[in-house]
Structure formats: structure tokens, C-alpha cells
Amino acid sequence: MNNTSTKNKRRKIDLKLEARYGYLLVAPLMALIVIFTFFPAIYSFAISLFHYNPFGHQVFFIGLANYDSVLHSGLFAKALLDVLYYTVVVVSIQTILAFMFAILFNHKMMISRISRAFVFIPAIVSSVALSIIFIWVFSDQGLINYFTSFFGIKPINFFFSTTYAFPAIMALNIFSTTPYFMIIYLAGLQTIPRSVLEAASLDGVKTGWNRFRYIYAPMLNFTTFIVVILGIIGSMQLFDQIYVITDGGPSHATYVPLMFIYNRTFIYFGDVGLSAAASFILFFAILFITLMQRRYLKETRWT
Amino acid sequence: MMFGNDKRGKLFRKEKGVKKKDVYDMLLSIGPAKKVVIYFLSILLVIIYMLPFYWMFLKMFRSSIFAHFPPDLNPFSLTSLGNFIVNFRDVISFGSFPLWYFNSVFVAVLVVSGSVAVGSAAGYAFARLHFKGRDLLFYAVLATLMIPFPVISIASYIFMLDLGWISTYQGLILPEIVSGLNVFIFRQYFMTIPVDVENAAKLDGLNPFQIFYRISAPMARPAFAAATIYTFIGTWNNFLWPLMEVHSQNLFTLPLVLNFFKGVNGTQIYWNEMMTVVFLTLIPTLVIYILFERYFVEGFTLSGVKG
Structure with missing residues (x-):
């Protein structure tokens, strides 16, 4: 009885550790994806709703x-x-x-x-x-x-x-x-x-x-x-x-x-x-x- | 077809001395007539596909800047090593050609190592480790495959402007590292490695990162090879992003150089020098291709594109 409960505890710690490493291993990729793919995609959509001239610095919302x-x-x-x-x-x-x-x-x-x-x-x-x-x-x-x-x-x-x-x-x-x-x-x-x-x-x-x-x-x-x-x-x-x-x-x-x-x-x-x-x-x-x-x-x- | 049938008939008659496997080989065997057709078509395709490159190759050894008509396809006429040396010297002393070549190598090496490192780690986690939100994150990775680069290119360009990263190495490298395809290749491959090996390592007290790094990664060599090759070739040949990102000649990569060299003498292209530049940019991809040819088909099998 005692034996199995420590085993379970052990397993729980293992899983927690595993999850922590899981996040650690995907973190660099996810960071790059968010910064260089998802953010530009959303930014791009936002820009498409504006009159946006990055060189003359004229920006105003114009919808569709x-x-x-x-x-x-x-x-x-x-x-x-x-x-x-x-x-x-x-x-x-x-x-x-x-x-x-x-x-x-x-x-x-x-x-x-x-x-x-x-x-x-x-x-x-x-x-x-x-x-x-x-x-x-x-x-x-x-x-x-x-x-x-x-x-x-x-x-x-x-x-x-x-x-x-x-x-x-x-x-x-x-x-x-x-x-x-x-x-x-x-x-x-x-x-x-x-x-x-x-x-x-x-x-x-x-x-x-x-x-x-x-x-x-x-x-x-x-x-x-x-x-x-x-x-x-x-x-x-x-x-x-x-x-x-x-x-x-x-x-x-x-x-x-x-x-x-x-x-x-x-x-x-x-x-x-x-x-x-x-x-x-x-x-x-x-x-x-x-x-x-x-x-x-x-x-x-x-x- | 006739020949094939004849052979099969004979084989069935003296069945005793023939193994079953041989009979099946004969069923699918290719008759001489068909062989001739295969040879003819294969060689024809190779000729069609190689002719433009053949002319490129000859032109490097010629001194005339013009493309003459009819095209001179005789390998021995007007070609000499001396001409090649002159062309080569002219090309490497043009602008800052050595720097441009270095830029291409530098960017490609960093993008490949970044992409393979980040992609293999994530691919391993998606294949083997259990954590909350894993599937959701994997779908996010797959979603990047659905977004064509041109869609985000305008905003990426503005983003680089805001960061002050126009015409910088980091601006050329960092946005190129994400490759959903690499993650996918690694995940697929890691899933095929038997779990028992990793469980044994776990009992030896290795943590998941050590298992990935010391046990699984060395076993996934074909996946690393395929990812490296595809990423290298993709980065080496990339044109649109450097074209947008780089506004200073110091940061030119080779595709930009090719385009620049093409227009540098107005409408007249100096064909002998141009073809030398083209050839010099092809060398690394050709070397990699010759060394790793077998991984090209494997790469597609790994990424799950199969029947």
C-alpha cells in the first residue's frame, strides 16, 4: 500500500518534470513563431485597415x-x-x-x-x-x-x-x-x-x-x-x-x-x-x- | 511485351529448378523493347534538363561577353582555362564579391543551425513529452505552414524598420529561422524511435533534455540530414526577404548579387562573367546535393508526404 503511494508520488513528480522540460524545449520555437510569424500576420491585418505611410509618418484609420x-x-x-x-x-x-x-x-x-x-x-x-x-x-x-x-x-x-x-x-x-x-x-x-x-x-x-x-x-x-x-x-x-x-x-x-x-x-x-x-x-x-x-x-x- | 511473356512461359515450364521469388521477379521484369524506350526517354530528359547548364558551363570558359547566334555548343571551340581565370578574376574583384559570398554563407549557416536546433528540440517535445496544451501548440506550428510568407512580408518589413534592423544580419537571420516543416519532420521521426530505449535511459537517471540530446538526437540522423539540406538550400536561394530587408550593398547575399550583376551594364548582360557568377553561387548547393542525394527522397518520406 505504502509502496504504491510513493510510486504514484514518484510518477507525479516525473510528469511534472517532464512537462517542465516539454515547455522548455518548445519555448524557443514558440517565441520565434509568435514574434516573427503571428505578430507580423496580425500587424499586417491591422496595417491593411489604415492609411499607413511609414516614411511620411501619416497614419490614420480608414477601415476597409x-x-x-x-x-x-x-x-x-x-x-x-x-x-x-x-x-x-x-x-x-x-x-x-x-x-x-x-x-x-x-x-x-x-x-x-x-x-x-x-x-x-x-x-x-x-x-x-x-x-x-x-x-x-x-x-x-x-x-x-x-x-x-x-x-x-x-x-x-x-x-x-x-x-x-x-x-x-x-x-x-x-x-x-x-x-x-x-x-x-x-x-x-x-x-x-x-x-x-x-x-x-x-x-x-x-x-x-x-x-x-x-x-x-x-x-x-x-x-x-x-x-x-x-x-x-x-x-x-x-x-x-x-x-x-x-x-x-x-x-x-x-x-x-x-x-x-x-x-x-x-x-x-x-x-x-x-x-x-x-x-x-x-x-x-x-x-x-x-x-x-x-x-x-x-x-x-x-x- | 512479347519478350516478357515468352520468358514467363519458359519459366513456368521448368518450374522445378526455379524459386518462387524468381518467378515473381520475372512477372515484373522489363523486356528489352521496353528497356530501349526507358533508356531513350531518360537520356532525352537529361539532355533537355542539362542543356541550359551546359551552355552556362561553356560560357565560363569563353572570352566573348555576347551570346552568339547560333549558340556555340561545341565544348572545344573558343574555350580555355585562361579565359576562365580572367572571368573569375573579374568576378571576384567586382564590388565586394568575397564579402557577399561570406554574407550568404554566414546567413545560411546561422539560419540552418538555429532552425535545426529549435526545430529538433520542439519536434522531440511534441513527439515524446506530455504537457498541457501540447496539441494546441502543435496546431499553432502547423498554422505557420498555412501562412504564405508574402502575406506577412510587408508587416515584417515595417517591424524591421521599427526595430532598426533594416540591412542587418539579425534582420536577415532571425525571421527565417521558424520552419514548421522542420518541426514536422523531426516530430515524425522521433515518433518512430522505440520508447524502450528512452525508458532505459530514464531509469539511468537522465532527465528529458539529456535523453533528447544524448540518446534520441543521435538516432535521428536522417531527420537532421533532411532538415539541414532543405533549410540550407531554401536559405541560400532565398530572394524575396533579402530583397526587402537589405538596402545596403554591404549586406548583399548571392541572389541579390546575381540580380545586381545582371543589370550592372545596362541592358547588355556580360554573359561570360554572368555565368561565372551563376556557377559560383551554385557550387555549395551542388556539393551538398552530390553528397546527400539519397536524403532528398527520404526527406519527403519523412515528412509524411506519401501515398
Whole structure:
């Protein structure tokens, strides 16, 4: 009797000690999160309700007027629609390509291992460095025009053309993000047990297309969900490539929401409240699309 | 396909000498025709993916600043080590290139060590220790994954202005340390380590911190590797935050340098020197990639992104 009660006491002290260490170990992280993520997020929302000029020190409350003026500025609306269009094109193409690459490189062959290591390289290269290389790739002396010249097509200076600049940016980002999502698919493919493939091949599922249709696609349902969500979140925040290559031009052909936000804050040194409101609208757009996606996919079974 | 079927037929006929496992291997085997297709497509993709980098590499060894048309892809024409040395010298004497390189290394090392230290400790606590509000705090960490950086960037910038941290190392480093993904990777990994090991250590009188530090952390090497690699590459390549934070050339990190160098001669990019700068900024990421290639897939498996 006595023995168990001391044991219980002992255990209580242990738990208390454990809790104390628990708080100690999460404290640094939580402090940083509160200071550098949650506080700026709330601060950002607060700023969006003010006319806020940090350089001229004019600050006054104006409610939702910033949101109103952002939505009614034709430029931001255009930028938002453009980035939505960009997202639809890029995410659908890169998801399909990433899946195809992953299936191609999932073989237990030397060549698959080596080539997937090479193909992954753009995913680790800085977006600025890659953008600069692609300024050349799409320039009138570049690689693309070199190949099209074999077919007698006249050289196009892609990034200086209002029609081709945005598609060229899309091509660049499909090129560079596909390998990243390919790796996610490869990680997924490796979790499919061999026995499933064996059993299926006894049932006659042997060809590539049937395997894709009846095994890979249904089993990697959740992976596809992740790839699409991450793709959307990344694409909606398109900035680096635009800033480095076209700076939003020519004549706003590649103007995206982050470009609007950046220019409003740093180039026109104007009203930061307006930029904050614009960034929240972008955030809600991303959130809305992700939630819609989740809802739509809810009916499909996770496996 | 034909070949595959033939082989299988033969195998089934002389079943006696063949183990069951071999038969299954044969069922999934890849016929020669399919092998040719795999080889062809793989090599084609490698060529497509490597061509831009190949040109970058050649351009470093050339003396002309222009990108000529048609592109000269012959590795032996007009390339020489002497040209590379001249380009290299021009680049490192441009502005304060050594300082800029140091800035990138310094920021990346501090962000990585901070993020891994803070993330692994918290990940361990979330995986193993029991305390009030643990789940709530973990949801708060997950919530940071839902907040895209640009949303907080304006306010972070104003915050830095208020603190007087514009163009400072702490302004570049501290806001970058939080990584919800790292916490998640560590938590997932620590949960897979058997509890028995830790219980034994507890009986030896180690406190939870000592158990984390001496027993569990050394066992979680793959998680540390994955977190280190991803954080390093992310920080090394980060552009938007340094672009907002740094208004003085003394604090430039390499992505800012690349962008600066691109525009320094007006509209004409000096391609040979430019590609040398690009290559120099790629070296650390390439080295890390070559050394730790296998952890890249593992990282995704660890973070629970799987089928």
C-alpha cells in the first residue's frame, strides 16, 4: 500500500518534470513563431485597415477602404486574374509531367537512378540563377530560337513580346518545379508494395497505362492532392522570376499580385496599408482555392 | 511485351529448378523493347534538363561577353582555362564579391543551425513529452505552414524598420529561422524511435533534455540530414526577404548579387562573367546535393508526404 503511494508520488513528480522540460524545449520555437510569424500576420491585418505611410509618418484609420481601392484598381484585378490563369496552366501541366517523370524514373535500373539525379538539379538551383540562364534560353540568340530555326521559324524575343513573355515564364517554371514534384511522386511510388504489382500482374494489369490507371493513380491519390496544393500555393506567389526577368513588363503583360505589392511598397514608397490589403486578398484567394480543392477531393477515397 | 511473356512461359515450364521469388521477379521484369524506350526517354530528359547548364558551363570558359547566334555548343571551340581565370578574376574583384559570398554563407549557416536546433528540440517535445496544451501548440506550428510568407512580408518589413534592423544580419537571420516543416519532420521521426530505449535511459537517471540530446538526437540522423539540406538550400536561394530587408550593398547575399550583376551594364548582360557568377553561387548547393542525394527522397518520406 505504502509502496504504491510513493510510486504514484514518484510518477507525479516525473510528469511534472517532464512537462517542465516539454515547455522548455518548445519555448524557443514558440517565441520565434509568435514574434516573427503571428505578430507580423496580425500587424499586417491591422496595417491593411489604415492609411499607413511609414516614411511620411501619416497614419490614420480608414477601415476597409484599402480593400475597396485595391479591388477596384484595374491593375491588381488584372494581376490576380493573370496569376490564376498562370496557376491553372502551370499546376496542371507540371502535375502530369511530374507523375510521368516519376513513373519513368522509378525503375530499378542504373540509368533511372542517374538520370533522375540530373533532372532534379533545377529544383535545387536558386530561382534567380535559373531565371538569368533562362533570359538567354528565351532570348533571340537563345536555345529555343536555335531549335525553332531548324523549322524555318523566325526568331522571337520571348520576354520582350506581350504575347510570349508570360507563356515563357510558365515554361520556365514548369521546367524547374516539375522535378521537385517528381521527387514527391517518387517517394509515393516507393511506398507501393511490390506484392500489389505482382498480384495485379497476375490479374492481367501489366501494361504501363493499365498500371497507371488501376494502381498508381488510385494509390497515389493523396500524393496528387499534396502536389496540387503545394503547386497552387507556390504558383500564386510567383515573384522572383518575374522580378528578375521582366519586372512585370512588357506593358504589364507579366504583372502578378506580388509584383503589385512589392512595387506599391518599395518603388512608389506610398501607402503600405494598400499593399497589406492586397497581400491579404492574395492570401484569401489562395486559401479559398485550397479549401475548394479539399472539398472537391473529399468525395474521392484516400488510400 | 512479347519478350516478357515468352520468358514467363519458359519459366513456368521448368518450374522445378526455379524459386518462387524468381518467378515473381520475372512477372515484373522489363523486356528489352521496353528497356530501349526507358533508356531513350531518360537520356532525352537529361539532355533537355542539362542543356541550359551546359551552355552556362561553356560560357565560363569563353572570352566573348555576347551570346552568339547560333549558340556555340561545341565544348572545344573558343574555350580555355585562361579565359576562365580572367572571368573569375573579374568576378571576384567586382564590388565586394568575397564579402557577399561570406554574407550568404554566414546567413545560411546561422539560419540552418538555429532552425535545426529549435526545430529538433520542439519536434522531440511534441513527439515524446506530455504537457498541457501540447496539441494546441502543435496546431499553432502547423498554422505557420498555412501562412504564405508574402502575406506577412510587408508587416515584417515595417517591424524591421521599427526595430532598426533594416540591412542587418539579425534582420536577415532571425525571421527565417521558424520552419514548421522542420518541426514536422523531426516530430515524425522521433515518433518512430522505440520508447524502450528512452525508458532505459530514464531509469539511468537522465532527465528529458539529456535523453533528447544524448540518446534520441543521435538516432535521428536522417531527420537532421533532411532538415539541414532543405533549410540550407531554401536559405541560400532565398530572394524575396533579402530583397526587402537589405538596402545596403554591404549586406548583399548571392541572389541579390546575381540580380545586381545582371543589370550592372545596362541592358547588355556580360554573359561570360554572368555565368561565372551563376556557377559560383551554385557550387555549395551542388556539393551538398552530390553528397546527400539519397536524403532528398527520404526527406519527403519523412515528412509524411506519401501515398
